[in-house]
Amino acid sequence: MAAADPTFDDVRRAADVVALELPATPLQSHPLLDLAVGAAVLVKHEHVLPTGSFKVRGGVHLASTLTAAERAHGLITCSTGNHAQSVAYGARLAGVRATIVMPSSAPAVKRDAVAALGAEVVVAGATLGEAAAEARVLAASTGGSFICPTDRRIVLGHATAYLELFGQEPDLVAVFVPIGSGTGAAGACLARDALAPGCRIVGVQSAAAPAGWRSWSTGEIQTAPATTRASGLATTTGYPLPQRILRDRLDEFVLVSDDAIDDAARLLATRAHTLAEGAGAAALAGLLSPRSSVRPGQFGGPVAVMCTGANASADEIARLGEPLVVSVPAA
Known part of the structure; x- marks a missing residue:
């Protein structure tokens, strides 16, 4: 439901x-x-x-509401940068793995910031739409939980x-x-x-x-x-x-x-x-x-x-x- x-x-x-x-x-x-x-x-x-x-607010709230499956298998999302850092921050708070798929157009400073927070960065696609498709494929193949940017x-x-x-x-x-x-x-x-x-x-x-x-x-x-x-x-x-x-x-x-x-x-x-x-x-x-x-x-x-x-x-x-x-x- x-x-x-x-x-x-x-x-x-x-x-x-x-x-x-x-x-x-x-x-x-x-x-x-x-x-x-x-x-x-x-x-x-x-x-x-x-x-x-401001997006870190979303990651902090997410961290407090993770399901058992999300904690066990980790989080996967897509972002050009700020949502990526938010989920990475929240995952670090919760002590769970996070993989962030970012398009090649995402600024390098944002990719570096995501990695510094402990998340794995995967660069795929030229646009956010292409990165999102790759993130969903990655979640399906690994068992990780896809976190939509509008969860x-x-x-x-x-x-x-x-x-x-x-x-x-x-x-x-x-x-x-x-x-x-x-x-x-x-x-x-x-x-x-x-x-x-x-x-x-x-x-x-x-x-x-x-x-x-x-x-x-x-x-x-x-x-x-x-x-x-x-x-x-x-x-x-x-x-x-x-x-x-x-x-x-x-x-x-x-x-x-x-x-x-x-x-x-x-x-x-x-x-x-x-x-x-x-x-x-x-x-x-x-x-x-x-x-x-x-x-x-x-x-x-x-x-x-x-x-x-x-x-x-x-x-x-x-x-x-x-x-x-x-x-x-x-x-």
């Missing part, structure tokens, strides 16, 4: 587990960033967590970031959330519905990897090429569980260019003293996008952007020194 979709009560229980291992992350304002955006914006600094990403336990772990967020600032008008597989946005909607029903949740995805946006827009799971430079957003398919949660709850879904994501990363670096990878900067890119109905200066209350990860590749770091394309006021 399939497990029921997550509820807010499930999120609260997950939060109790995650809080035993991970500290709360800061929710901060940055005056220089406010000046650049033209309004007050709060940044949720999830990138300061172990592994440098219910993972979604619940990710949702704890938003329970924490609304506890820190219950009067948010909007929260901008990057979307790859959609687990973070799904968690945001679960927490929002219970704690801040008037708050808008705005999903942000790279236009160069629009599978999640297409799935949400059509109501059916869609695939699409992923050519984005932001590896954390490079998913090639929508995922059923997050899409079911997002279907009637997500208020808005914005596509942004990779150049806009790079500009947002430069703003976070220069105006908020924050190193963000592409996926971590996407939320701010969504706020700055003219496609969003939530416009700076017209909020009527505080707005938050999720800085979800700091695992920037060498190429991403190099691009931080390039000129901004967007026009912002002088500091």
Whole structure:
């Protein structure tokens, strides 16, 4: 029998587990960033967590809920990097084996980080979709347990970031959330519905990897090429569980260019003293996008952007020194 979709009560229980291992992350304002955006914006600094990403929350919750078979035969998953580190971190907590299949496009720094956490890294395929197919074959041939990046336990772990967020600032008008597989946005909607029903949740995805946006827009799971430079957003398919949660709850879904994501990363670096990878900067890119109905200066209350990860590749770091394309006021 399939497990029921997550509820807010499930999120609260997950939060109790995650809080035993991970500290709360800061929710901060940055005056220089406010000046650049033209309004007050709060940044949720999830990138300061172990592994440098909010996704470690999923691995910590997973570690507490492993079945006997998962403990005996080990975990197998696929990822471009942050989910990989999350499962590796959780497996190390639980004392079980983990094998992570990563596409050749995954940044070397992320592959190295996964190996440093004690997991075995297998490089297969050029895309996340191809790596996922190999991971499932490997699980079937070895008896290992395949952990989908949108496993219910993972979604619940990710949702704890938003329970924490609304506890820190219950009067948010909007929260901008990057979307790859959609687990973070799904968690945001679960927490929002219970704690801040008037708050808008705005999903942000790279236009160069629009599978999640297409799935949400059509109501059916869609695939699409992923050519984005932001590896954390490079998913090639929508995922059923997050899409079911997002279907009637997500208020808005914005596509942004990779150049806009790079500009947002430069703003976070220069105006908020924050190193963000592409996926971590996407939320701010969504706020700055003219496609969003939530416009700076017209909020009527505080707005938050999720800085979800700091695992920037060498190429991403190099691009931080390039000129901004967007026009912002002088500091």
